[in-house]
Amino acid sequence: MHPGITVAALARRLGVAPATLRTWDRRYGLGSSDHEAGSHRRYSEADVARLVLMRRLVNTGVPPGAAARTALAAPVDQDDRGVEVDARTQIGAGSLAPIARPAAVVVRGLTQASRSLDAATCSEIVCESIDARGVVWTWEHVLIPVMVEVGRLWESTGRGVEVEHLLSESVIAALSAVSLVRRKVINARPVLLACAELETHSLPLVALGAALAEKNVGVRVLGGRVPPSALISAIQRVGPSAVLLWSSSERTGQPHLLENLPDQRPAPLLLAAGPGWVDPVPTGVVRVTDFAGALDRLVEVARA
Numbered sequence: 001m002h003p004g005i006t007v008a009a010l011a012r013r014l015g016v017a018p019a020t021l022r023t024w025d026r027r028y029g030l031g032s033s034d035h036e037a038g039s040h041r042r043y044s045e046a047d048v049a050r051l052v053l054m055r056r057l058v059n060t061g062v063p064p065g066a067a068a069r070t071a072l073a074a075p076v077d078q079d080d081r082g083v084e085v086d087a088r089t090q091i092g093a094g095s096l097a098p099i100a101r102p103a104a105v106v107v108r109g110l111t112q113a114s115r116s117l118d119a120a121t122c123s124e125i126v127c128e129s130i131d132a133r134g135v136v137w138t139w140e141h142v143l144i145p146v147m148v149e150v151g152r153l154w155e156s157t158g159r160g161v162e163v164e165h166l167l168s169e170s171v172i173a174a175l176s177a178v179s180l181v182r183r184k185v186i187n188a189r190p191v192l193l194a195c196a197e198l199e200t201h202s203l204p205l206v207a208l209g210a211a212l213a214e215k216n217v218g219v220r221v222l223g224g225r226v227p228p229s230a231l232i233s234a235i236q237r238v239g240p241s242a243v244l245l246w247s248s249s250e251r252t253g254q255p256h257l258l259e260n261l262p263d264q265r266p267a268p269l270l271l272a273a274g275p276g277w278v279d280p281v282p283t284g285v286v287r288v289t290d291f292a293g294a295l296d297r298l299v300e301v302a303r304a
């Protein structure tokens with residue numbers, strides 16, 4: 001028989017305090033099934049699967065009581081330690097409509113899920129928020145605050161780089177799911193989004209790409225660290241209506257990267273986006289530092 005795992009080990013695995021596990025046990029009966037008075041709790045695979053689901057639901061903003069009822073009722077597949085439930089169908093009383101939760105709830109859930117290194121829940125939370133409120137709201141009210149906090153933690157303690165990486169990857173997956181959907185676009189010449197040559201921070205671009213796609217603007221997102229030769233080649237091949245180059249720090253925002261781009265007719269609108277660009281940028285290049293401003297400008301170009 002499997003010996004089971006201890007409260008401390010399970011708490012570490014789930015990224016919650018041991019006291020939280022004891023509370024869930026006391027309040028909802030969601031604990032170790034073979035716990036006997038006087039002995040230490042040991043969680044079986046089935047207990048763990050239910051508690052993983054409980055943590056996932058709570059992180060996505062479901063009230064603990066409702067989450068516990070779902071977790072207790074869920075059929076457990078002990079072989080792969082998974083609990084096969086779709087949180088939305090179980091919780092929404094039969095309704096598949098996404099729930100527009102308050103920003104603070106979503107921010108808390110995403111922060112908690114990222115600290116638990118729970119990538120699936122991070123992506124789920126972002127997808128649900130996008131479904132309910134759209135990309136722009138999600139970026140501005142959820143993702144920017146969570147990212148800034150993660151960055152602040154790293155800056156002050158030097159810790160949490162793994163959280164930063166996992167969160168970024170999960171968020172990129174959720175946002176890319178929006179921009180990679182095939183749709184009927186309003187522009188014949190796509191918008192091209194790329195990071196400057198040494199720029200790794202591609203998230204704002206991916207968010208912008210998703211926001212444009214949501215508005216049916218055809219877009220190509222090249223992502224992080226795009227070599228100048230690759231940018232030139234992409235411009236020649238795509239014939240874009242606009243090219244936006246992102247830089248988040250002065251180290252990567254060298255204005256010469258905006259020079260000597262291919263001569264195209266009609267000429268694409270060239271945007272230097274993000275806080276990193278060192279002034280002055282070449283004549284004709286438009287500086288954009290806010291998300292909504294960049295989005296409006298690009299939608300306008302796509303509609304022209």
Ligand code: B12
Binds near residue numbers: 155224
């Ligand atoms: C996620 C992240 C990463 C991820 C990037 C993943 C990815 N694919 O994007 C990873 C882990 C790879 C990473 C790596 C590094 N990172 Co980093 N990272 C971040 C973090 C947490 C979020 C970045 C982000 O998406 N920001 C977008 C929004 C949230 O921030 P913002 O640009 O300030 O947004 C403002 C405006 O730009 C505007 N805006 C927002 N979105 C958009 C979109 C458009 C189109 C426009 C026009 C405007 C706009 O609105 C905001 C409010 O004014 C930031 C923290 C932070 N405060 O941003 C650090 C941060 C950017 N990173 C930093 C650093 C130092 C690094 C590293 C050098 C070291 C490290 N931490 O490991 C490496 C770089 C490695 C390299 N080779 O280049 C520093 C940069 C400091 C600086 N100014 O130079 C920051 C600020 C952390 C900090 N507090 O010190 N990072």
